Amino acid sequence: MDRLTEMEAFATVVDQGGFTDAAKKMGISKSAVSKHVSSLEARLGARLLNRTTRRVSPTEIGLAYYDRARRVLNDAGEADSLVTSMQSAPSGLLRISVATDFGVSHLSPILGSFLSEFPDITINMLLNNRYVELISEGFDMAVRLGELEDSTLSARKLTETTRRMIASPAYLRKFGRPQRIDDLNAHKLLHYSSQANGAVWKLTAPSGEKRQVRTSGWLSVNDGQSLLNAAVSGLGIAYLPSFLYADALKQGLVEEVIPDLPVEVQGIYAVYPPGRFTQPKVRAFVDFLAHAFADKGPDTW
Template sequence: MQSDTLEGLPIFVRVVREGSFSAAARALDLTPSAVSKQIGRLEDRLSVRLFNRTTRRLGLTEEGAAFYERASRILADLEDAAQSVSSLKAVPRGRLRVTLPTAFGILHLLPALPDYIARHPEVTLEIDLNDRFVNMVEEGFDLALRIGDLEDSSLVGRRLAANRRVLAAAPAYLAGRPTPERPEDLAGHDCLIYTYRAQRHDWRLVDEAGQESFVSVSGKLETNNPMMLREAALSGLGIVLLPLWIIGPDLKAGRLQRILPTHHWPDSAIHAVYPPGRHLSARVRSFVDFLVERFAE
């Protein structure tokens, strides 16, 4: 790799992560023209166009996306090598970019963060709360919490805890209505629908013997936010299907009541995942170890 190509890598990666030349320039304490010149030199050196530029939007070309994936790994390896050579690998430090679902972040990670920060004061956390599927490599994240089945086999995953989703409703909703006794009874009730779930209106339930049932449900409220589903259930708007880590306290306090207590959605798990590599940075390792310590069963 030519030295001028290597010189342009950090600027290229920062432009992708910041989303614009001007934002990258501010982050790097450079002028926008200097950033633009470096990107131009890099494109000349590679003989490809890395960005599609318009007056309103900056996006990667297909070649740019492929180059970004490799460039991110190269910079991460260089940083790890520098830490190793300088005997700093044992001390977590630097910026750690983490993405995870909104509800888990607010309910569980946020209360735990003071302990992590107290232990590792040289780590700066950038937390992205997002319920959509995030491409970690393309968007430059070091670590993600994934709830459900792991579909991306290219990532390394470490299991943190079980994820059990159950049916529940408020006593106010059940008053004057027949409580469902079989999965098929749900079809006659107002069900609160989570729109990020594939086949959102088809609920799959399993009983204690492992027997599966499938029921089509409907209701008057659909949303992509599980915390709104919880609030809707507490307000008596219908039956909800949510993880115990969201509604467990409500069940214990009697604010919600289990529906079909012998049935639940097939169990999955909560994982911490990160891109594979020869070296796992100290800050990523420290955060994964902390998550296991805090949330493992």
């Protein structure tokens, strides 16, 4: 007889407290349940159940075996569910957290293609620059930039971006081009206002020394595209990721301010809660993003 069926029959008898109810639960005859349990006891060489006219209860050995058997049966059930789930079409609500700048400039424009491919999925996307606790706040996944803080999450690297200081040719003609980090103290810097250290730039000198620049400027704003627009307009120097400034740089609207400085490279990742398997809707979106950004970055946007 099948070993798993024997285990299921025994465990169901214990769960239901008797052969009659176990037979109803399994959808087979009472004699079939009894035959499976007897076969199991014969194979193990041990009595697993105490049988009386009034009740059936596990022996001491039977109780120990039941604990292990139930775990095996639960695992088998999860394995079946995993296969069924992974073969089913992705569907349901997908809640995503995305950094505002990347979400607006590069994620929003491609959502239509994804939803056309997977019409049974609906998306709720939150754009902000704060750190979101995926599990406690009910998100299925997030797209994050830079070093990953939570190592317990599953992550897939999508691409990379660089960060550089950029300014318009008109600004550099008017105020001069800084040659080194210290020269930035005499310039107008454009800062993020939504980050705790928004007024501080962390730069690396050609020597490898880490420097911090705190010079104030004409504008602080909580949106990277607005900072780029301000830089193009000649309001100052902005320190932005390449996925924002790449087109403006290609068109000559901005220039790199101090080209000799080492370039900071940041990873862009899809992160999602760990588990024995990934939900089809999450897996489908992560695969879609990986394909969409396969030929992007760190400077090609």
